[in-house]
Amino acid sequence: MVATALLGTERRTPPGAAPGAEPAAALLDAAAVATLRRRAGLRPAAPRPRPAPAPPDTRPPLPAAASRRLTLLLADRLGPGSGGGRRGTAPDLTELLPQWLSAANRHGYRAPAALLPALLDAARARTDLRSAALALAGPRALWLARANPDWKFALRGSVPPAVPEPSGPGVPSAPAADGAPVPAAEPPGGAEAAAAARRLWEEGLFAERVALLDTLRRREPAAALALLDATWRTERAEDRLMFLDSLRTGLSGADEPFLERALADRSRNVRATAAELLSALPGSAFAARMAARAASCVFLDPAAPVPLLTVVAPHTCDAAMQRDGVIPKPPSGRGERAWWLGQLVEAAPLSCWTERAGGRSAAEITALPVADGWQPELHAAWSRAAVRQRDAEWSRALLGSPSAVSAAAPGTASPGERTRLLSALPPDERAGWVAGFIAAHGLPDAFQLLGVCAVPWAAPLGRAVVDALDIAREAGSYPWSFSGVMGLAERCLDPAEAGRLELLTAATDEPEGASPGAGGYWSEAFQRLVRTLRLRRTMLDELAGRA
Template sequence: MSSTATSTAATPVHTPWEELVTSALLGTDRRPLRAGPRGAGAADGPAALLDAAALHTVRRRAALLPASGAPAPEPAPADPRPPLPAAARRRLAQLLADRSAPAAAGRRGTAPDLTELIPQWLASAGARGFRAPADLLPALLDAARARTDLRPAVLEFAGPRGLWLAGLNPEWRFALRTSPGHARRPAVEDPEAVRRLWEEGLFAERVALLAAVRAEDPAAARELLATTWSTERAEDRLMFLDSLRTGLRGDDESFLEVALADRSRNVRATAAELLSALPESALARRMADRATSCVNPDRTGAAVSVAVEAPHECDAAMQRDGVVPVPPSGRGERSWWLSQLVEAGPLAVWGERFGGRSAQEIVALPVADGWGPELHAAWCRAAVRQRDPDWARALLGAPSTPPANGPGTASLAERSKLLAILPPAERALWVADFVAAHGLSEAFQLLGVCTVPWAGPLGRSVVDALDIARDAGSYPWSFSGVMGLAERCLDPAEAGRLEVLTTTPDEPEGASPGAGGYWSEAFQRLVSTLRLRAAMDAELTPDAPDGTDVGGPGAV
């Protein structure tokens, strides 16, 4: 008999499968098998274990019934957008791979932070109308799952195939809830399908549906909301009401007046805010009457000033119009009521009240009895709510004026909101002059509202301020936020002008030890990031070369 037959005959075929697994895990030296029937024969080695496992495997497989196959998914929809140039596709793969790499500890070094460039790359690719590469869709959806700030751009770029793929993986279901292109959303032109989804859909689907209808037909969206308004939960009513900010107009007033009597305080407050943003609404006129009864020109002196007499009570009518009666801790009742009245009143009424004076002239008038800061702060909020650029300019004042002495408010957060009302070019010039006058320590929030890439004067002003800080000999860490903004927002054309700042400067007397080296490293990173952004932009041009990445072999 051959050796093979002998080995098979000696196989412990009666050994249970569980004992085979235990012997395999522990080893046949520690847990030997017995050949033949249990308890008979001598201990056998690994060969017997493998033979027994093979026989058991055949026996187990023979007893299985074939499973019925799952139905194949529908084919992915077509995406008619043009494909990415080859260099841009490689760049995207690099950015997504870097996203999954562990963050480096300690100093950042001179290499660009690729993770922070993903939003900019997506914005550029989306603006050019490219479709996402099919093989990178999983990595794109993983990135959007990890970073909510990426989701709108990723889902727009991923297109219909991204949504199709998201439907096959539970971890990507967020795309079906948040994407404006969710397949369940019917066409706005199909009122029956819209009504059905509105009545039967999930909350997230209904929010997306209402926003889509509002963008295309504001009146239809309002009428859709009215059909179920009385049966909605308070938190849902608040979310739905907020969607009316898009396309807010005069014929929304009647619906908002109904919401003004809502049983939810938050809903009432939102309705009042929206009505006050409609200067011709009845609520705006009521607020104007109340505000002008409290704030008036005082002509008793040699020059006109502003006299203020704050309300002595917050009656039921005021509360119905959205005035909150109980002030925050540490705030006086009368000043709290006054600020709400002025904030909700139409700004145009003040020109009439003060003899046709402009916003700048009114803001410059002295305010009696120390009411100036309170009144100006309320005017700032009114200007933001009503998107009034004339009042925004007046309340911002000259950028060279220190914030504490400005005409409006010293709050940089409020100033940022006022700046956002101005046209982009004017906004950039104002911030550039502010940085030139006051440096960067108070400019971070203001820089955040400027359009990207920064206009030339603003970029030069920021770079000059960084250069001044470097020459002062302090460490760059207190400017890390501004430096990060510069990496993302400076015009890439500035890279050549910044090259001179990458050298290590001589340390002045009293400088922080090693500060020059840190500044050199920071500027090298800034320059390399700007050059990478320029390369990324060039790669996204339709005629970018396919053979090599734009930017040369040294590009990151």
């Protein structure tokens, strides 16, 4: 048959062809018969165990409208009734999918079984979706991932439901003969899961071990520390650094003995990270040592006619300071003494300054004059300390009034420094400060600040952003400079603001000197913003069963 097909039926008659039959049809008939014979004659394969059924997922199913919405979001296309139109005014569904997943998880829904493959594919393509997507997919996603190597990433973040508890109040008090920590009695029914966790920690890939440690720190900090301590001495320096960084989650006084040992690590980066973590524990012995050093460098001048802070920077960086994580060699452009001073002050507990300053508050201390031009260095170090220790009072004092902040403000000279200080404030206060900053200074330096504000934005912050965008539109400002803020507004503005923004969607006459095409761009951008807000409202209604 192969030879006949290659030579052509005009030159060779197909085998078994009936007299008078069409040669080409006869060849195809013969091929079909041969194929059927071959399939029917296959020997049966050796039997294999039937796959275990997928585990049950008892969470409630998505409402029908929300399920259809998820299908559209995963397909990255607009559905009926969501507006259509050109892409320039259409909502960006890829940016709305993370919000939809978070909202669905807050309701406690499970993903439709038919959408699990698409959900896993989306999580594979976008790491920012993985946590929320796997939470919605639930145990059946792990069941599927075991059968498809493309989805093995889902298994890396899966952690057994129980792990061994360490002995003692926090860190294991004594190692076993093999150097591993001695666990306390395991909870009933937890032996198998505890063994699985230990096996994954000892045999898993690096990414799997990091995921395991991060998950356990959120759930059982002491148990995670016990696993880390068991293999600490055999880990590579770069791995020790990553593992140590995971202790930021659930950091407590129980971690102090382990971190004190890490101060003697062979790796300078590991020592520095251990010192940073210890400085976030104001009651630690490390914090007391750094407080004593910092207090000898910064003090109130008893001879000054008015309260004045005097700074005497360290003259040397001795071995004890280096053992506590002080890096002796400064970066290019920094003086040694200023470099050492900054490290001492940022590692000292902020409470020590209240004691040293006669009970003054943080606002009163930061308002004191500093002799010999040391104020920028001192305030910058206090800012880093406030961020490490998550101290709202000191962050508030160092930020000052949002309307009075200038580019040269001590301690908050850059948007990045202001952003880190803002993260220590309560969400409502954070939003209010940023709203005041935007009202006073506009949007050019506000993008990073907006990124740390809770979503949806509080009403005062939303109004401040919209007013600033409207001012830029009226002035004919270069519109593409505000695309980042406009994108944030689409994701973060309260959907209730859509009605108020409708007036801004109309195209306006461009003022003299405006950027060419600015009017049309602003109209298009505000149309997209309004439509996105309305779509977000519809999505929330669907998840709540109101649509």
